[in-house]
Amino acid sequence: MKATSCLFLAVCAVYILHNAHGQHVNGNSLAGTFSERKAPVAVQSDVQVSTRQLAALVKDASMLVSKDGEKAFAELRTPGSRWRQGETYIFVLDTKGNMLVHADPGMENKNQLDLKDVNGKPIIRGLIKAATAIPEKPEGWYHYEWPVPGGLLPRWKSSFVQLVKAPGGKSYIVGSGMYNDRMEKEFVVDLVKSAQAEIEKHGKAAFKTFHDPAGPYLAKDAYIFVFTMEGVEVVNPAFPTVEGNNNFDMKDAQGKYLVREIIKTVQTSDSGWVDYMWPKPGESVPTQKSAYVRKATFEGETFGVGCGVYLADAPKAVEKTKKLTAPELMTLVRDAASELEKRGVKAFPDFRKKGSRWFSNDTYLFVWSLDGTRAFHGADASLEGKKIDGTTDVHGRPYGKLFIEAAKSTKGEGWVHYMFPEPGDIFPTWKSSFVKRVKLPDGKQYLVGSGIYNMQMDKAFIIDLVNHAASLVQEKGEASFDELRDKKGSFYFMDTYVFVEDSKGMILVHPAQPSLEGKNMYNEKDVKGKSFVREYTEAALKKGSAWTDYYWYKPGDNTPTQKYTYVRKVQHGSKTYIVGAGYYQPDNVKKTSQAQKTSSRSLEKK
Incomplete structure (x- = not known):
């Protein structure tokens, strides 16, 4: 079984743990x-x-x-x-x-x-x-x-x-x-030993403790998982919906039977480390993840209890296939829309051809009617014909509804982010899909879209996100704030979110850290002493929009990383707002390609 999302996913934990609560x-x-x-x-x-x-x-x-x-x-x-x-x-x-x-x-x-x-x-x-x-x-x-x-x-x-x-x-x-900000080996060993003691003292009653966001077992990007010796996963706080599944045959991104290895370790050695390859949240290239596991017994029943961690300088796999960037995917969907406008459903056979531009690796097209019925699915035709407008992901994010809202919007297109399994996998990972409204030759309207798993943020995407939020704030003012804060909405996913300040640096919307709302950040400095809030606020007020970069701690990392933030000045009535979002540039991306720069400039004008 293919596995390119995270069995022991830190996501959500980044999403669940790091500032999500x-x-x-x-x-x-x-x-x-x-x-x-x-x-x-x-x-x-x-x-x-x-x-x-x-x-x-x-x-x-x-x-x-x-x-x-x-x-x-x-x-x-x-x-x-x-x-x-x-x-x-x-x-x-x-x-x-x-x-x-x-x-x-x-x-x-x-x-x-x-x-x-x-x-x-x-x-x-x-x-x-x-x-x-x-x-x-x-x-x-x-x-x-x-x-x-x-x-x-x-x-x-x-x-x-x-x-x-x-x-x-x-x-x-x-x-x-x-x-x-990073989980170290010492932390993981201590966490697992404590969890083992909880199970050996309380049995299955301890499992509830492992899910408690205010408890000791959910920290940073780590959490406790528990397996039976038959391979049934009985605790997974990141994905509670998979609890009860038998994952004995689950493989890592390179084909290793990691659950079998975990069970073998606790049966033969009582405790130990198991290494496997898995993509970090927001990254497409697998990185070595290490899980510390221990045997726990209660009333004759044996469990494997563990915790996974990406250690400092963990080796990465070599990327075999290049992932599409956000601008490239937008171009793909817009070109597919042009084909549908000309040829209608006659374009579907071409969209199904593996190895073609329309269906390459894990990138494929899908088409929905605007009432929420799936008309076409490039990777799995058996999914066609089903009405799925009410579909939600593992965290309750209503991506079906968000698809339709994006297609019916004034722009007629937009991004939606949700958790969804890659083809052949059972564990969901972050997927970012771009959808566009299209009218076929018969006059009927549909939406066409495609997605990227574990998409890496870039400037073009952040500009598009901020433009979307800015339009909402310009139209509704403070009435838009709850929508921007919604953790199941369009403006908060992975470690990306939209924030809003007033013109003096007062935080009005900050979904990642709501405790900051009402506080003035104007004089806040980064780890190198740069007054980044002052800089981007002044630039936005003067130019209307601006990019700034500063150094901060990326979730799960102790080394300050360069973060890029885009902001726009927005006027609603007599009130002026600064709307922005940022991203940490991946280590393997040294320069923005000319194509991304061109796309960024076109988006900035919208």
Whole structure:
């Protein structure tokens, strides 16, 4: 069985986890504690502390507390000491959530048990549980989102904590954290060991915990999966709809029986690493992904529990076939529309020819009537004749409805993004389809379209997306904001989203991080000190539209990556808005082709 989407997909997790569940939280939240108190600014170090260094620091601090008890707290607070350098510092909690030592004095001597991050994840409760939930494992990692000291934008922070008993008999949680957007081997091993313990203690009742977005088992781009020894997948938070399927014969992108390998590993070694090739979300070329798996037993039943991760510098496969770019796919669909206008259904046989321009590799055409009936499907004729206007993807995104809306729009064409399996596969992956309205010689109207799996964003596509959003804001003003925020709509997919600001830099719409709405970002700087919000706001107000680039952390990566953002000035009544979207340029794309530049210029004029 072919598998070119992700069995252990980080997507959605990027989609599900990384900022997809962002929301204002009640009570004691990150936004209402750290930022408002304006903690002392610490310059972010270019040299990242390693996971092993951080764990060693916490263990040494724990030894100090176990030896000197509360007298050690004064030493742990000393600025410039090994316990407190830049953004790395030791903190101490008691088991009831009282903060006893912290780099921000305003947090000390207060109960922080209800402190949550921007996604509503309980920070202090999670830290305490990491050190106390498993008696034979009085230490562990916990992951949450928190701003770099003095900053506004949250990043993933991974904290290592250890339970320690002072000479007086009191127990404390000693810990420290590091800003790390990527899952490391140490994190994955710790996560799987904890999940194994949950299963061996609670059995199948633990499975619900693995799905909890506010729990410890969904972090960054990682999640726990569970198989029976027969190959039945019983836990997959990224794709709950596949739970219950037998995937014993599932292959990776290069034909490796990865589920069989997972089962063999837990049966023969109890634990170990399994490597396989899989495309990262938004990439078409498979990258080596490594899964750590362990055997868990409960009342005589054995499970394989694991977690997959793309490690730093993981090797990539050589791309065998070149994927179409967004402008190239748009040209293909528009040319197909011209054929249909001239020849009608007589064009269908040509559209079915494998190896032709119309059907190459996993790129094929489809045609729908505007009432939602599929008239033609280039890859599978058995799907024709079915009314599917109400079709939704695995996350409930109504792509059938979105196809028809795009075709019936004033432009008569547009992009729709959804999760859909590649031909011959059962696991959905991101697909971006361009559809266009067309009138056949008999006078009937249809839509014709084609899609790209794991499409890489480029300038032409982002311009088209922003133009679409700008038209909506120009027409409806604030009444358009809910549509722009809709995670099942046209403006939010993979790690791409549309944002809206006022002319002063105030965030009005930010679906990836709703907690930023209402905050002024005008003076926000990138990791290299560039005032990127100020730059693109001033440029848009002066020129009407503009591109800017700056360096930020791509989800799942600790190295700052160049991000390109396109913005447009939009007027609705007396109010001026800045509408924009951005993308991280893939590593293997060094230059924008002349064709893309030409397409970008034509789109920009629309």
